[in-house]
Amino acid sequence: MRYLATLFWTLILVHMLMYVAGSMLGASYDFGTATILGIIAFILVMIVSAFIPEQPAEEQ
Structure with missing residues (x-):
């Protein structure tokens, strides 16, 4: 569920x-390109989250 x-x-x-960004630059919106970039961003987020330790923060 977390991944979905x-x-x-x-x-x-x-x-x-x-x-x-496309509206500001005057470019057309492409659903396919946005979806591919979204999937790439998802993979990068999952890779970064794998390197972050899951330990709770120490109390001060």
Whole structure:
């Protein structure tokens, strides 16, 4: 479930970014390109999260 939620929000955010950036540059919005970039971003997020330790923060 964690992976599905991360994939969903990554795709939504990348599609939003592509739409806004494309509108600002005067370019057309391409659903396929945004989806591919969203999947690449999802893979990068999963790789980075694998290197972050899951230990709780120490109390001060």
